[in-house]
Amino acid sequence: MNLNNRIKLSAMMFLEFFIWGAWFVTLGTFIGHNLSATGGQSAAVFSTQSWGAIIAPFIIGLIADRFFNAEKILGVLHLIGAVLMYLMYNAANIDVFYPYVLAYMILFMPTLALVNSVSFNQMKDPEKEFSTIRVFGTIGWIVAGLLISFIFHWDSPEGVSAGLLKNTFLMAGIASAVLGLFSFALPKTPPKVTAGEKVSISQILGLDALKLLKDKNFAIFFVSSILICIPLAFYYQNAHPFLTNVGLENPTGKMTIGQVSEVLFLLLLPVFFTKFGFKKTILVGMLAWGVRYALFAYGNANELSFMLIIGIALHGICYDFFFVSGQIYTNSAAGEQYKSAAQGLITLATYGVGMLIGFEVAGAITDAYKLADGSFDWKMVWIIPSGIAFVVFLLFALFFNDKKKVAVKP
Numbered sequence: 001m002n003l004n005n006r007i008k009l010s011a012m013m014f015l016e017f018f019i020w021g022a023w024f025v026t027l028g029t030f031i032g033h034n035l036s037a038t039g040g041q042s043a044a045v046f047s048t049q050s051w052g053a054i055i056a057p058f059i060i061g062l063i064a065d066r067f068f069n070a071e072k073i074l075g076v077l078h079l080i081g082a083v084l085m086y087l088m089y090n091a092a093n094i095d096v097f098y099p100y101v102l103a104y105m106i107l108f109m110p111t112l113a114l115v116n117s118v119s120f121n122q123m124k125d126p127e128k129e130f131s132t133i134r135v136f137g138t139i140g141w142i143v144a145g146l147l148i149s150f151i152f153h154w155d156s157p158e159g160v161s162a163g164l165l166k167n168t169f170l171m172a173g174i175a176s177a178v179l180g181l182f183s184f185a186l187p188k189t190p191p192k193v194t195a196g197e198k199v200s201i202s203q204i205l206g207l208d209a210l211k212l213l214k215d216k217n218f219a220i221f222f223v224s225s226i227l228i229c230i231p232l233a234f235y236y237q238n239a240h241p242f243l244t245n246v247g248l249e250n251p252t253g254k255m256t257i258g259q260v261s262e263v264l265f266l267l268l269l270p271v272f273f274t275k276f277g278f279k280k281t282i283l284v285g286m287l288a289w290g291v292r293y294a295l296f297a298y299g300n301a302n303e304l305s306f307m308l309i310i311g312i313a314l315h316g317i318c319y320d321f322f323f324v325s326g327q328i329y330t331n332s333a334a335g336e337q338y339k340s341a342a343q344g345l346i347t348l349a350t351y352g353v354g355m356l357i358g359f360e361v362a363g364a365i366t367d368a369y370k371l372a373d374g375s376f377d378w379k380m381v382w383i384i385p386s387g388i389a390f391v392v393f394l395l396f397a398l399f400f401n402d403k404k405k406v407a408v409k410p
Contacts, residue, residue: 001129005122005187009133012186014140015179016115019078020108021141021259022172023085025252026148026155028241030165035094039370043363045094046237048102050356052109057344059110066191070121074114075183077107078176085173089166121189131266138263142256147171149253160244209334209341217402218333224286224400225326225346226354227392231289231385232318233358238366239296239312242378247301248308257309261316269320278329279400285321286393288314293386297379323350 001009023030031037031045063073084104091097115137116130123129148154154164213219243251273281292311299307327343334342365384369377 001122001124006133008186009119009122010136011182012115012118012179013133013135013137014143015175015182016111016140017137018140018144019081019172019175019179021144022148022175023088023168024236025145025255026165026168026240028237028239029155029160029244030168031094031097032241033160034163034166035091035097037094039363039366039368041094041098041363042237042366043359045098045101046233046362047356047359048098048105049109049236050352050359051102052105052107053351053355054348054353055106056109056113057348059106060113068191070114070117070189071183071186074111074118074186075180077111077114078180078183081107081111082173082177082180085169085176089169089173118186118189122187135263138259142259144171145252145256145259149250155240155244155250155252157247209338209345212334212338212342212345215333217400220396220400221282221326221329221333222346222349224392224396225350226357227395228286228289228322228389229350229354230358230361231293231389231392233355234293234362234365234382234385235315236355237359237362238381242296242376242381243301243308245375246308246378248305249301254309255312257312258315261313262319263316265316265320266324269324272321273325273328278325279396279402281321281325282329283393283397285318285323285325286389286396288317288321289389290386290393292318293382293389297382297386 027045028042031042037045081104084100084107087100088097088104091100119130119133120126148168149156152164152167153159154167159165213222240251240255243255248254269281272284292314295307295311295314299305299311301308326346330342330346362385366376366381369380371377
């Protein structure tokens with residue numbers, strides 16, 4: 001890959017995840033304070049990510065892969081996204097806000113696959129080259145959080161009270177417009193299949209890989225993947241409001257510790273995977289979810305603030321050791337015939353079905369433990385997903401017994 005394309009792809013990844021991190025991390029706090037959203041309404045807003053994940057394969061499979069260059073679709077989606085961000089910035093209440101965020105997520109989730117397609121199309125050896133490009137996405141997410149906390153102070157107690165978190169949508173909208181225009185200068189990525197070639201719904205959603213569920217161990221992994229997304233949804237939906245409510249300073253900036261952790265443990269994953277195998281690796285990931293929520297339940301923003309920081313820092317183990325190792329296992333279990341379909345099926349099951357259930361559960365639990373003065377019994381809000389994670393851990397430890405060696409390339 002030449003230097004010019006490397007710079008372009010790195011900038012694309014930076015902007016893609018800067019946009020997401022610029023508004024999604026603080027979303028729960030924003031809709032709670034600015035739009036007075038209930039737990040159920042918050043769940044509906046966060047569930048738009050799941051609906052976007054469910055609909056995204058259709059946009060990619062029926063349009064992007066067949067009729068238009070990926071970089072051009074990426075540009076159009078981000079330009080429309082910029083307009084939707086401006087409408088969210090101006091939304092006066094949750095009923096006005098919801099259709100805009102739903103439309104935005106339906107358009108944004110496909111861009112996650114499109115930036116990968118544009119990148120892979122320029123690489124001779126993706127296994128070696130992709131990580132050096134993708135890391136700029138994580139850097140983009142981190143920079144967005146640092147700007148919100150340490151430069152603009154939108155998430156400070158005064159900023160939240162003044163409603164300044166609405167500015168995150170303006171910042172994300174400007175970045176989306178920049179990426180939308182910049183996308184047309186990206187390397188050309190033509191359609192993968194001819195327009196006349198037939199593609200079935202089962203192929204698009206990865207349903208062809210359902211045959212893999214005949215294998216007991218893969219079926220256990222599949223169900224566990226859906227169930228572990230229930231506690232995951234609590235983090236997305238409640239972590240920022242929780243850290244803000246308990247008075248942790250610069251919560252958005254401090255939550256970027258999770259992304260730094262993600263990079264570090266991604267580098268350690270091949271070593272751990274090779275030494276201890278898939279089952280132990282994924283069990284460590286599940287255990288980390290339970291531990292982090294217990295830390296949130298019993299920590300505070302004063303003398304026990306270190307517990308909150310450790311909980312945030314565990315994100316790398318939580319995400320990499322479960323989701324990334326799960327993708328590796330899926331790739332190995334599926335074999336050449338169902339490799340792509342299996343990855344599509346797991347994505348649909350986790351970010352689609354699993355997270356959809358998770359956000360509903362998180363919303364219901366949050367509403368159930370809302371106190372008369374408008375505050376929350378955060379200990380119970382976190383103990384419940386911690387318990388769910390420990391139950392999934394036990395079920396997987398008892399019933400998953402795959403002895404096959406799963407290879408991973410460092």
